[in-house]
Amino acid sequence: MLNKNQIAQRIAQELKDGWYVNLGIGIPTLVANYVPEGIEVEFQSENGILGMGAFPFDGEEDADMINAGKQTVTLNPGAAIFDSSVSFAMIRGKHIQLTVLGAMEVSENGDIANWKIPGKMVKGMGGAMDLVASADNIIVAMMHTNKRGESKLLKTCSLPITGVKCVNKIVTNLAVLDIENGAFRLLERAPGVSVEEIQNATEGKLIIEGDIPEMKLNME
Amino acid sequence: MLNKNQIAQRIAQELKDGWYVNLGIGIPTLVANYVPEGIEVEFQSENGILGMGAFPFDGEEDADMINAGKQTVTLNPGAAIFDSSVSFAMIRGKHIQLTVLGAMEVSENGDIANWKIPGKMVKGMGGAMDLVASADNIIVAMMHTNKRGESKLLKTCSLPITGVKCVNKIVTNLAVLDIENGAFRLLERAPGVSVEEIQNATEGKLIIEGDIPEMKLNME
Amino acid sequence: MNKVYKNAKEALAGVESGMTLMLGGFGLCGIPENCIAELMELGLTDLTCISNNAGVDDFGLGLLLQKRQIKKMISSYVGENDEFERQMLSGELEVDLIPQGSLAERCRAGGAGIPAFFTPAGYGTEVAEGKEVRFFNGKAHILEHALEADFAFVKAWKGDRYGNLIYKGTARNFNPVMATAGKITVAEVEELVEPGELDPYFIHTPGVFVQRIFQGSNYEKRIEQRTVRTK
């Protein structure tokens, strides 16, 4: 079973040289720590950064330099700052090659829910609806089940959705799955996790074909 | 009868302190030479200048600093450069207080034609259609009649129009007129020009009420 | 042409209860602190506030929420604010949640004379309810309308008396688009400079969009998530 850092690490294996990548809040943010050697990607933050760098050194933080998670950050050489309309022009215009975000639920046809629990929680969708409506390549990073042990990979989302038929890939603590023709296709198992465990934790239709390999993580 | 510079001078009397003004090619460009003392206006050029200044001194001209008429210009202190989409955001969004442009024809309901003579001349509308569709305050600067002596103030435009019911005021070599309820209202006569001459040179409906004063130009 | 006002008090003349206001900023970054303080001071009520976020409990727009000055919020994300969530869930506060990109584009459209445009964001979700749907190249889009405000309040780094503005870092965010969409746009700046000091090639907001400008004071610039690493 993977921890959050390992989920991020597995997702980082999907990165390709030259890609522009938008990372959501939570586990997705951790992906930046695991960019494979030899490739260069640029991180976009939807509040207006391209080329976002590491957190600043203690004492060097600047209130005027934050990311979309409101964390203080720095810029890499070659970075650019722009306003919110330009930022979403990039997103809507499909200039960002990969979007990684968290979810409360994903359905077997690729719908995603991550912005609202009616009557309980309404933080708003932020940039998520623009991202999922536009991006061609969306990876969801999340736990396979919720705190009550219920599957988050469903036939249909029970919560108000953020976007329709948009998720391409899901990396959870248990597995890597693609969305394919209205079903989850199991691609890889987390180390030590059986196909049966994944099947039991997945409510939506799950396609299991052939041998399902264990995922490879270059853990040091 | 006014010459081109005097038409520009009369139009300049309409300027108010703090206005942003877009001047078209030809007579309108000359308006910049007659800004009344004590007021400050900023000239917008739709290729991307706010705060356009005088022509450069000989030898200081810069191919990368031109106005919408492709003339080399300079910038005043406090000027700003921007791209074409921002420029027309200003125009469409009604941030420009006055637009002055030339015309081949104006009709009594305020239609204007200035971009095309079918089968003969098709230079294109440039920014004129955006300007006339958006501006609340449009002054046309033109000769009262064409080279064949025919009126350019018509019942209906004979040429393809640039905009519908948009002209507010016209300053010609003969007169100053407003467009009002589907008619030209005569406001001022050029020095030495009689109401009758203006009437004869105007094909569209002309309202003449009371004494029509001669316009005042502070000619040096 | 001199758009300079002495302070927030003078620059906010004419703002009234019931008006629609835009306020720049993302989280607490780049918010018009002086204008918000003055809105609180004025005690105006029934305000409709268009702002990406709603501040935190005790700073930013959270201050106006605490005093019940806001009738309606138009925002994309309003987490980090318990009082907000309470007022919204109890129905005391009207809330219109809009995808962040649509919010930015609707403000830009308001300033740019574009009354409406199509976007894919929100199709198939609650956000699309009651909105026109149209397909372009086989993909569903919804029609979104321009947003405008009686007053827009923006915060810039430097500005001159013509209203030209530049912003620092990510304090830019929504400020430039909102600056274009106010019937009256008030800019508060950290530093008011002489015309000509700002490089005309690198102006973020051309002065034509700004009606009033003043040099703000006592900027707190609170940080929501101080994240650092050690050397």
Add this chain to the structure above:
Amino acid sequence: MNKVYKNAKEALAGVESGMTLMLGGFGLCGIPENCIAELMELGLTDLTCISNNAGVDDFGLGLLLQKRQIKKMISSYVGENDEFERQMLSGELEVDLIPQGSLAERCRAGGAGIPAFFTPAGYGTEVAEGKEVRFFNGKAHILEHALEADFAFVKAWKGDRYGNLIYKGTARNFNPVMATAGKITVAEVEELVEPGELDPYFIHTPGVFVQRIFQGSNYEKRIEQRTVRTK
């Protein structure tokens, strides 16, 4: 991430006859001189060119018109070019004339994932023929669609290997909006600089919009209307 190409020849790999191209510039100001020369060299034909103007008889896009390489022009103003007018009036050249602001906004929309928007420009004129009309606040608007190109060619002042660009003076014009709307955007710059040399707060075109960049050479920068005063 290195988008640098050696010269126009390499940067234009993949451009083919029959393609739709965008070319920045206003008049002869800020046009991609090196790319245009290479298009002529390549001898491509049946091109659709989206460009505010069509150059003059012997420079800019006028060069491609002379060689009959262009099938269709999408522009706002094409005066100053006799050969153009001749080809258009004789029907040899297809021409789509578009209001300048609509042209800029349609390019921006293409790059920004906005498939269509309403604008008042052109209502009641030939330009509105066949287009949807809708009233907003009592005012008539027409629906205009986004423009995109197989290749966009832009000219900037300085750029780095990430594709970040800044423009000089009014050579900016259509370049930034067109840079966003090319499936492949090629930027030619007067000076290629190291990443970090361009101030990140003052980038005109963020690199994400640019796929290829090269340092141009032999810029002629012809002036159409040399207007000066004497000291």
